[in-house]
Ligand SMILES: [Zn+2]
């Protein structure tokens with residue numbers, strides 16, 4: 399089991415993040431934002447298998463590549479495309495879907511489930527390709543507790559709205575399900591001989607109320623689980639872009655609590671500290687501030703991205719150096735070659 403993050407796009411240009419949750423049996427792809435050209439390095443089959451498209455907000459640099467995503471997925475059979483975003487996502491996506499000429503759509507498969515987070519409530523609507531996306535079929539709204547917006551047995555997606563100038567930008571975190579393993583010490587202590595029966599104990603999706611044969615005796619699977627299993631947290635990756643929170647504020651505290659212990663923080667790095675005034679005016683963070691945020695969140699690694707267009711190659715290195723004054727292990731994506 400693992401989560402891989404692939405940063406898309408170049409320094410000073412639009413960026414996006416593709417996360418792949420690999421359970422060993424299946425892979426689940428989640429795309430965060432969809433700026434211009436960001437999908438170019440991906441294979442068509444990778445784009446077509448993206449299950450969730452999570453928008454932070456709808457400034458052009460985060461949505462300009464959507465047409466290319468839509469072209470590959472608009473009539474995907476069986477598995478719907480799930481779109482997430484802040485306030486107005488349903489309206490914005492409905493307009494995007496309808497902004498084409500549709501006359502050969504009636505027998506086309508394809509379903510889009512679009513959800514938006516307003517305060518602590520998730521609103522949703524379904525759109526169908528065969529209807530030329532004409533109608534937004536409203537879904538029942540539900541409360542979002544503990545930032546949780548979506549979960550499967552393999553992973554969960556969490557979201558938190560952050561302030562970005564006068565609008566809000568959604569930050570996301572993907573967390574793998576807890577890992578369940580046999581504790582070797584406990585197994586030794588039990589004096590049971592390891593064998594195929596251990597599979598029945600570790601596969602927690604079935605076996606409740608059943609027994610398994612071990613050394614000629616029938617033992618309760620639930621009791622064996624109690625005695626032999628240990629759980630450890632799965633991997634996690636967070637994506638935060640286009641936001642401004644003041645160090646030391648209650649919002650800052652809320653974010654560091656939420657991110658606590660995250661394996662990889664992929665985060666905007668718009669401005670140099672000398673341009674702090676610009677960062678405040680435009681609702682963005684400085685390199686130094688995101689370095690500090692990573693340290694206080696106790697994340698294991700930070701990947702700064704989404705650098706302002708105003709900087710050139712030499713300044714990219716300066717931005718990274720600034721993050722490193724707080725978080726020495728910080729690294730840009732390898733393909734940036736900075
Ligand atoms: Zn942006």
Ligand SMILES: [Zn+2]
Pocket residue numbers: 455457562640
């Ligand atoms: Zn923005």
